[in-house]
Amino acid sequence: MTIKIAIIGAGLMGADHARLIAEDVPGATLQVVCDASLERALKVADDYGAAHALTDPLQAILRDDVDAVLIASPDETHAPLSLAAIEAGKPVLCEKPLSQSSEECLRVIKAEVSAGRQFIQLGFMRRYDQSYREMKSALGRGEIGDAVMMHNFHRNVEAPSNFTGQMAITNSAPHEFDVARFVLDADYTAISVFQPAGIDASRTGAPVFMVVENDKGQLVNIEINNNAAYGYDVRGELVGQKGSVFLNTPIHTTYNTNLTATERYAPDWRPRFAEAYRIQNKAFVEFAKTGKFPAIAANSWDGYCAAIVAEAGVQALVKRERIAITMVDRPNLYAR
Numbered sequence: 001m002t003i004k005i006a007i008i009g010a011g012l013m014g015a016d017h018a019r020l021i022a023e024d025v026p027g028a029t030l031q032v033v034c035d036a037s038l039e040r041a042l043k044v045a046d047d048y049g050a051a052h053a054l055t056d057p058l059q060a061i062l063r064d065d066v067d068a069v070l071i072a073s074p075d076e077t078h079a080p081l082s083l084a085a086i087e088a089g090k091p092v093l094c095e096k097p098l099s100q101s102s103e104e105c106l107r108v109i110k111a112e113v114s115a116g117r118q119f120i121q122l123g124f125m126r127r128y129d130q131s132y133r134e135m136k137s138a139l140g141r142g143e144i145g146d147a148v149m150m151h152n153f154h155r156n157v158e159a160p161s162n163f164t165g166q167m168a169i170t171n172s173a174p175h176e177f178d179v180a181r182f183v184l185d186a187d188y189t190a191i192s193v194f195q196p197a198g199i200d201a202s203r204t205g206a207p208v209f210m211v212v213e214n215d216k217g218q219l220v221n222i223e224i225n226n227n228a229a230y231g232y233d234v235r236g237e238l239v240g241q242k243g244s245v246f247l248n249t250p251i252h253t254t255y256n257t258n259l260t261a262t263e264r265y266a267p268d269w270r271p272r273f274a275e276a277y278r279i280q281n282k283a284f285v286e287f288a289k290t291g292k293f294p295a296i297a298a299n300s301w302d303g304y305c306a307a308i309v310a311e312a313g314v315q316a317l318v319k320r321e322r323i324a325i326t327m328v329d330r331p332n333l334y335a336r
């Protein structure tokens, strides 16, 4: 059985997903590429052999020859399109975040609860990255004792021009909110957000430094710096009572020139997490085939958990104070 996929949003991420589905994920066919720009949809459909190029995402979701939907359009479209796919009874791989609004995440959760099953696999692909998985399993085996802290650094070369100051928290940091919650298996209770002196908080790509507390009393710190200039760089360290696990970036080459050995940074996230995207997308096709939600994938509840800490983070930034995080009860559909 081949799962026919419609990709909605054919920008940087959508085109990469199209390539993966067309070339690297067995059991899936790239059926439709949909983008607000027809030119863009046609280009990506042509590059990766999709049968149809469209501009209307609802039409793409409702087509009889589409079994599953991959949403890679901008953040504000994720929840409305997810709701349309749930209504149509089609599984979704939705890029992060599910929404920047926790209320909107709850609407998606309500739709899944009413349907009595999960449809939304959320694109928090770091859960599939080998370094984070080793970190989590080392903790599970007791190798580093009880976890105490987790340090996270997330740096991009340059923030996109449409990035507001707060998007460091609502668009970039959700990766760290999710993966630290996944590794530590704990929910957040409070967040404090700091910025270096003299920074204009509304400036595109302004750096933020967050300290998040969880219900196990552990501290998670997160630096987001979207104008780091030198390269895409994600670092992390899980500190336990008896040791630590440090994330290494996979480096395939060292350049030896002019009496110097150099390792290079990628310009963006795609090379660093290439394998994670591939495994995530394979898991999604398996989900679409079997209806069995992938064991470690993020779901709509995880999307809500990331959104609520991001909302509290924005408040903490604006008010310059520590903000407590209160969540609604987890519906049984998402019981661990």
Ligand SMILES: NC(=O)c1ccc[n+]([C@@H]2O[C@H](COP(=O)([O-])OP(=O)(O)OC[C@H]3O[C@@H](n4cnc5c(N)ncnc54)[C@H](O)[C@@H]3O)[C@@H](O)[C@H]2O)c1
Pocket: 008, 009, 010, 011, 012, 013, 014, 034, 035, 036, 037, 040, 055, 057, 072, 073, 074, 075, 077, 095, 096, 097, 123, 124, 125, 171, 269
């Ligand atoms: N998982 C990750 O590591 C990761 C990395 C980057 C971006 N993302 C997420 O992926 C999403 C897309 O990011 P991007 O960098 O590819 O952005 P992008 O701007 O490169 O692409 C977005 C595309 O969506 C199209 N579009 C806009 N509104 C649409 C609509 N209503 N219907 C159909 N198409 C529409 C645009 O024309 C554009 O081609 C964002 O939500 C972002 O948060 C995830």
